[in-house]
Amino acid sequence: xxxxGRKLWVIIxxxxxxxxxxxxxxxxxxxxxxNFDNDxxxxxxxxxxxTVKT
Amino acid sequence: MLENIDLSLVNxxxxxxxxxxxxxxxxxPLTLGLSFxxxxxxxxxxxTGSEVWKKITRFWMKLFGINFAIGVSTGIILEFQxxxxxxxxxxxxxxxxxxxxxxxxxxxxxxxxxxxAVMFFGWxxxxxxxxLVSTWLVAIGASLSALWILVAGAWMENxxxxxxxxxxxxxxxxxxxxxxxxxxxxxxxxHTVTSGFVLASLFVIAxxxxxxxxxxxxxxxxxxxxxxxxxxxxxxxxxxxxxxxSARTLAKVQPVKFAAMEAHYAGENNAGLTVIGFLKDVGELxxxxxxxxxxxxEIPSLLSIMTNGSKNSYVPGIKDFVYGNEEHNILSxxxxxxxxxxxxxxxxxxxxxxKTGNExxxxxxxxxFDDAEFQQDCFKYFGYAFLxxxxxxxxxxxxxxxxxxxxxxxxxxxxxxxxLAWFYSYRNNLDTKKWFLRLAIFILPLAYVAQxxxxxxxxxxxxxxxxxxxxxxxxxxxxxxxxxVQLTFWLFTILFTALLVAEISIMKRQIQNGPKIEEE
Numbered sequence: 019x020x021x022x023g024r025k026l027w028v029i030i031x032x033x034x035x036x037x038x039x040x041x042x043x044x045x046x047x048x049x050x051x052x053n054f055d056n057d058x059x060x061x062x063x064x065x066x067x068x069t070v071k072t
Numbered sequence: 073m074l075e076n077i078d079l080s081l082v083n084x085x086x087x088x089x090x091x092x093x094x095x096x097x098x099x100x101p102l103t104l105g106l107s108f109x110x111x112x113x114x115x116x117x118x119x120t121g122s123e124v125w126k127k128i129t130r131f132w133m134k135l136f137g138i139n140f141a142i143g144v145s146t147g148i149i150l151e152f153q154x155x156x157x158x159x160x161x162x163x164x165x166x167x168x169x170x171x172x173x174x175x176x177x178x179x180x181x182x183x184x185x186x187x188x189a190v191m192f193f194g195w196x197x198x199x200x201x202x203x204l205v206s207t208w209l210v211a212i213g214a215s216l217s218a219l220w221i222l223v224a225g226a227w228m229e230n231x232x233x234x235x236x237x238x239x240x241x242x243x244x245x246x247x248x249x250x251x252x253x254x255x256x257x258x259x260x261x262x263h264t265v266t267s268g269f270v271l272a273s274l275f276v277i278a279x280x281x282x283x284x285x286x287x288x289x290x291x292x293x294x295x296x297x298x299x300x301x302x303x304x305x306x307x308x309x310x311x312x313x314x315x316x317x318s319a320r321t322l323a324k325v326q327p328v329k330f331a332a333m334e335a336h337y338a339g340e341n342n343a344g345l346t347v348i349g350f351l352k353d354v355g356e357l358x359x360x361x362x363x364x365x366x367x368x369x370e371i372p373s374l375l376s377i378m379t380n381g382s383k384n385s386y387v388p389g390i391k392d393f394v395y396g397n398e399e400h401n402i403l404s405x406x407x408x409x410x411x412x413x414x415x416x417x418x419x420x421x422x423x424x425x426x427k428t429g430n431e432x433x434x435x436x437x438x439x440x441f442d443d444a445e446f447q448q449d450c451f452k453y454f455g456y457a458f459l460x461x462x463x464x465x466x467x468x469x470x471x472x473x474x475x476x477x478x479x480x481x482x483x484x485x486x487x488x489x490x491x492l493a494w495f496y497s498y499r500n501n502l503d504t505k506k507w508f509l510r511l512a513i514f515i516l517p518l519a520y521v522a523q524x525x526x527x528x529x530x531x532x533x534x535x536x537x538x539x540x541x542x543x544x545x546x547x548x549x550x551x552x553x554x555x556x557v558q559l560t561f562w563l564f565t566i567l568f569t570a571l572l573v574a575e576i577s578i579m580k581r582q583i584q585n586g587p588k589i590e591e592e
Contacts, residue, residue: 022578026141029574036567037145041152045560048155049550050163064163065241068547069420
């Protein structure tokens with residue numbers, strides 16, 4: 019494999035590692051999945067959010 | 073707006089999304105367009121058996137590979153942001169957003185990824201026919217990926233094919249066909265994909281021009297320019313046509329955005345189309361600043377013709393949508409806010425009834441949400457309930473106006489470049505036109521500017537909505553710490569800038585190396 023091809027693979031691996039092992043795991047949790055146990059609770063939470071009166 | 077909404081959080085979340093989308097879009101259009109240019113080149117190789125076409129195909133494939141490898145997956149970060157920064161929105165859109173993205177992931181992305189491996193590593197290992205089929209499937213797969221993402225995006229601009237379920241607080245898809253054939257999705261798909269074709273054509277022309285100026289690989293460069301110019305010219309024609317149909321659709325489904333694109337404040341018959349002009353403040357109205365286009369070049373009546381097909385037709389302006397216009401049957405924003413509040417109050421009563429265990433009342437209220445009349449008259453304006461004042465429906469007009477006019481002007485400049493490239497190629501004197509070759513190189517960054525301004529018009533023109541008329545951005549945002557969003561904003565800035573620098577430096581080196589084929 020040429021040098022530029024190896025460089026590309028290194029970039030791909032580093033990029034995917036940063037995205038999935040750092041960003042997704044530590045900084046981008048799915049909030050509703052993390053904070054509530056089931057869809058009913060998630061739905062109720064969002065319902066509260068979208069019925070707040072101004 | 074809601075008193076408990078942190079505007080700094082909303083703005084940082086928007087900035088982060090915009091940064092990611094704009095960077096992601098630096099990589100995508102080249103993939104979309106160059107894949108089809110490769111298809112043409114490899115088909116020529118397949119049909120003629122000429123080693124020259126093989127060499128040409130492999131050179132551009134190498135550049136395609138660099139762009140694909142560095143850009144791939146950068147869009148997934150947008151999906152991360154949905155779950156974290158925009159959780160209310162993610163829940164509210166329900167399966168409407170999830171279904172097209174899942175199809176994109178399963179069908180298009182896997183198809184693209186599988187055949188891309190054959191395309192890169194299959195030279196000499198698989199038959200010429202199978203290799204060509206793989207290249208075709210990569211190109212089709214790339215466009216299919218775009219299709220599903222754009223279908224999801226189009227729904228945000230024109231929500232169709234769904235019904236809101238108050239029990240789950242989600243929109244549920246009841247007509248997949250309607251979602252897929254959403255007129256905004258069709259326009260957006262063809263306009264976006266062909267814009268990628270145009271960019272790729274200019275990319276090939278610019279790099280080939282560089283080779284000719286350097287007096288290197290002239291045969292490859294001249295052949296490449298011919299393919300790119302013809303391909304790009306036809307793509308530009310479709311692009312202009314789809315731009316026109318997109319504008320007509322927008323005038324119906326996102327009329328405020330449409331008016332903002334032209335800074336059209338006062339509705340009128342025989343409305344002219346501004347070709348070029350500058351905005352000047354006229355005065356403060358109720359929550360927005362009225363502007364006037366000065367020093368302008370205008371084509372009389374063209375906006376009326378383009379919008380309604382008739383010279384005398386009325387094109388409503390921003391003020392018509394803010395204050396309403398009975399004569400033309402346009403509801404005021406105030407009236408829409410009243411209807412939106414009615415829908416929200418009903419949802420509130422439903423929620424309270426469920427909370428207190430009053431199932432009879434809850435069932436009665438739920439039936440209302442299935443009523444077509446209520447959906448059409450009230451729920452359609454649900455998002456207006458969260459606005460403070462009628463002027464809140466007006467987006468940032470200067471950004472939308474200038475971005476739109478820059479995009480259109482560049483689009484017409486590009487078609488001129490493609491025509492000239494085609495003409496000089498046909499006359500076999502392209503290599504003597506140094507001024508044109510230099511111009512072609514200069515144009516390449518502008519192709520990216522046109523891409524980005526297109527997205528700015530789409531996204532900023534839709535403000536204040538994340539889902540047109542149903543949900544403003546302030547309600548869509550999650551209650552997370554503004555500091556975390558700021559931190560990740562800067563992390564993304566560093567990550568994406570590093571990727572862009574890597575792309576440019578590796579690509580530059582490979583262009584300088586030329587089309588020599590390394591052992592793989």
